[in-house]
């Protein structure tokens with residue numbers, strides 16, 4: 001049994017509904033930049049969009065360097081921090097509080 005190996009595509013979440021988006025096509029823009037056309041897999045959303053993939057740092061230098069390419073050296077762990085996952089807490093009040101308590105501590109500034 002032979003299976004055709006498909007290259008892995010960079011994963012991207014739909015900016016609107018956060019579902020997985022898949023690459024439909026891509027094109028090289030410059031030697032450092034590629035544009036990818038993504039389609040959201042959520043059929044109720046249907047968003048399609050373009051993302052850019054850019055080479056930004058060298059980790060191990062090329063054995064065949066091009067004089068036209070200038071990529072700074074950098075640690076693979078440098079770069080922007082990942083965005084925190086938004087908390088699912090649209091409700092500002094703790095779920096176990098029914099409302100303002102009648103038994104609040106007296107205000108030390110009022111007496």
Ligand SMILES: [Zn+2]
Nearest residue numbers: 014017040045
């Ligand atoms: Zn979507």
